[in-house]
Amino acid sequence: MQEQVHSEETERVLLLLKREIQRAASRLIKVRPRDALRFANRQAEYMGENGRQEDQVYWEKIAAEVEKQSRF
Numbered sequence: 001m002q003e004q005v006h007s008e009e010t011e012r013v014l015l016l017l018k019r020e021i022q023r024a025a026s027r028l029i030k031v032r033p034r035d036a037l038r039f040a041n042r043q044a045e046y047m048g049e050n051g052r053q054e055d056q057v058y059w060e061k062i063a064a065e066v067e068k069q070s071r072f
Helices: 008-031 036-049 053-070
Strands: none
Touching (some): 008 036, 008 053
């Protein structure tokens, strides 16, 4: 298995994206405490149905983070 090496700049961008996903999930939980996960999953599904793969991945990541944050 080949190890993937990222530059410092790539690592920084990935960290920023991770933090943005965490903030978006946190805001969604605050705004929609009862159905945040369902909402994020619906958004991901909608994006996929409309050919917006990048947005679909974004909402899938938010849904996963909502699930993670909701466990605590």
